[in-house]
Amino acid sequence: MLNRRALAMLRAVGAGRAELTCSCEPDLRVDGLPCCDQATAHELARAGLIRPARAVAVGQWARAELTDDGQRALGGTLAAA
Template identity: 80%
Template structure:
């Protein structure tokens, strides 16, 4: 897991928490916020690889789906874990 998150990475997590983000189904998923591609895809890849965000639904390769925070993503934002 990432030990220190940049301000941009935290903003990406907040966008996911607010329901404003989508991911592609991929081993290195791309992120878009409010329908626009995220300006830092390497950071989006790291958030997914480090288990802070994930796709909400199982979709076909390359398709978009809503992004959601994992328990570790919630913890990174100081939010309570999901029950």
């Protein structure tokens, strides 16, 4: 079960406002600012709900995207974040 913060992070990713670092514990930034809850960002990535949209070198930033599971977690709708 996802809390409100995790859902808000998923909505930001779905709206194209987020980036991830390429790493085993990817960091997230939204609107160019570091996310205040990197632990939740790591959990979303480990759960397979978000991923980088393209392959980049380790430590580099890439646009984040929702996986199919991430879209399902939002109920198939992307409300404005």
